[in-house]
Amino acid sequence: MYPPQTTEKALTETIRVAIDWALAHGLVVRPMLSENQVENTNATVTHAPFALYPTPFPRSQFEHATHLQQPWNSLIHRMSRDDDLIAETMETLSKLDEFMNGLYQIYLQVNKEGVAQTASLGIHRNDYLLHAKSGADAKTAKIQQVEFNTIAASFGSLSTRTTQLHRFLLASVKGYAGDQISMDQLPQNKAIQSIAHGLATAWKHYGNPNARVVMIVQPGERNAFDQRWIEYTLLEEHGILLSRLSLSDINSRATLSPDNKGLLIDGYEVAVTYFRAGYGPEDYPTQKEWDARLLIEQSFSIKCPTVAYQLVGSKKVQQVLAVPGRLERYVDTETADKMRSSFAGLYPLDESPEGMAAYELALKHSEDLVMKPQREGGGNNIYGNDILLQLKKLSPTERNAYILMDLIKSPPLDNLMIREGRTITGQVVSELGIYGTFLADGDREILNEAGGHLLRTKATTTLEGGVAAGFAVIDSPLLV
Ligand code: ADP
Ligand code: MG
Ligand code: MG
Numbered sequence: 001m002y003p004p005q006t007t008e009k010a011l012t013e014t015i016r017v018a019i020d021w022a023l024a025h026g027l028v029v030r031p032m033l034s035e036n037q038v039e040n041t042n043a044t045v046t047h048a049p050f051a052l053y054p055t056p057f058p059r060s061q062f063e064h065a066t067h068l069q070q071p072w073n074s075l076i077h078r079m080s081r082d083d084d085l086i087a088e089t090m091e092t093l094s095k096l097d098e099f100m101n102g103l104y105q106i107y108l109q110v111n112k113e114g115v116a117q118t119a120s121l122g123i124h125r126n127d128y129l130l131h132a133k134s135g136a137d138a139k140t141a142k143i144q145q146v147e148f149n150t151i152a153a154s155f156g157s158l159s160t161r162t163t164q165l166h167r168f169l170l171a172s173v174k175g176y177a178g179d180q181i182s183m184d185q186l187p188q189n190k191a192i193q194s195i196a197h198g199l200a201t202a203w204k205h206y207g208n209p210n211a212r213v214v215m216i217v218q219p220g221e222r223n224a225f226d227q228r229w230i231e232y233t234l235l236e237e238h239g240i241l242l243s244r245l246s247l248s249d250i251n252s253r254a255t256l257s258p259d260n261k262g263l264l265i266d267g268y269e270v271a272v273t274y275f276r277a278g279y280g281p282e283d284y285p286t287q288k289e290w291d292a293r294l295l296i297e298q299s300f301s302i303k304c305p306t307v308a309y310q311l312v313g314s315k316k317v318q319q320v321l322a323v324p325g326r327l328e329r330y331v332d333t334e335t336a337d338k339m340r341s342s343f344a345g346l347y348p349l350d351e352s353p354e355g356m357a358a359y360e361l362a363l364k365h366s367e368d369l370v371m372k373p374q375r376e377g378g379g380n381n382i383y384g385n386d387i388l389l390q391l392k393k394l395s396p397t398e399r400n401a402y403i404l405m406d407l408i409k410s411p412p413l414d415n416l417m418i419r420e421g422r423t424i425t426g427q428v429v430s431e432l433g434i435y436g437t438f439l440a441d442g443d444r445e446i447l448n449e450a451g452g453h454l455l456r457t458k459a460t461t462t463l464e465g466g467v468a469a470g471f472a473v474i475d476s477p478l479l480v
Helices: 008-024 059-080 083-096 098-113 156-172 191-206 224-238 247-253 287-298 307-312 315-321 333-340 353-368 385-393
Strands: 055-057 119-131 142-149 212-216 242-245 254-256 263-265 268-275 302-304 346-348 369-373 402-406 413-419 422-441 444-459 472-475 477-479
Touching (some): 008 156, 008 413, 055 059, 059 119, 059 142, 059 307, 059 333, 059 422, 059 477, 083 098, 083 315, 119 191, 119 268, 142 422, 156 191, 156 224, 191 302, 191 444, 212 224, 224 242, 242 247, 247 263, 247 287, 254 287, 315 346, 346 353, 353 369, 353 385
Parallel strands (some): 055 477, 119 302, 212 242, 212 268, 268 302
Antiparallel strands (some): 119 142, 263 268, 346 402, 413 422, 422 444
């Protein structure tokens, strides 16, 4: 029986021990403030939502996902340099989706003016769910890619801490799960170090010892400590300063140096601009934020990501990559086959014969599909009957703004989830994320690594994932 059955008393004690560890080790987020708490002093935290036990995950599938990361890093870079791919996907999207249009216009303008900085940094995360045919043995489940994230991939720090939490509980709490699992089933996770190393490598490549890294953040970010750990690790392990600024700060305080388009702010030069915001329309409430994004893109600072990286990270590009033969434009046949082995069915919703067939498929089998707009951050997808309702509202042209994907069906497991001190029990499924760090200058690869992982676990009763969006908790894999 896993997780192990214990007495109510022992369980309560384990939860107390786990919450204390989380609070003491910075596995924390800012609490949601209720409306009457107008005076926010930034002085309160709560533990990040976590799974009390690590969730079983097949070792072979964990290793497979890890091995796929380096080819993915290279692939994303090559796609970002493929103007035809970007034009092919964005010409239509930009007419239907104002947000994608905003990004695409920046991409076009900067390309026309001439790109100042030829190096780009990727801090990516590829996400996978396990899939098993209904009725099949859960042990036969294989990973299927949910998506790849090229901007603001978060939770590297808190996932590193969650791995440490589970290792601590296993080592120290009697009756936790020690008679069932062993430490070597809990893989080390160095996601914080790996992300900081990526930023440091780009900073060195930039070549100005007095320059800083800037992290672009959302005002009022609740997940601030996940970001702070990167800032602290960058300083402690690499001696590099990082400032957290919003797009609005950039707009009011940053300029470009006339000689080399260096991004200057408050008297220092910015070597690397690392976006932890800017991935959705909410991050651009006024023209000022768009102007800031353009200024950064025009600048000599190394972007993580460039607008091109963000565009090729779209769901539309993911769908196009699944078209037979497309991957082979960027990688050799063997690598293409390996990568494709983790693809779920992906379908266009355009006016091509394939798109019309996908539309018919959705009308008949909406229960087995997910409909996705070009958005990030969780909570945007459409499922089941809602697909039918949405399709009814859209003209054939408007459907182009979405893609369709087969619903990945994970075999459910049991776990206990702890959110703001409350326990949620029940059946869960987990989504594995693998971080990747990558630096290239033009065609020359300077850094290409798989770096740590994230496991997010949610109740089977919720369709969406996302920790920040309130659907999931942070977990770690128990390799079986
Ligand atoms: P976002 O960029 O907003 O994170 P995702 O594509 O990751 O968009 O979708 C959000 C969540 O929806 C995922 O974390 C996952 O829980 C669920 N989801 C997405 N695609 C699928 C799919 N094909 N099958 C099952 N669940 C999915
Ligand atoms: Mg995403
Ligand atoms: Mg996602």
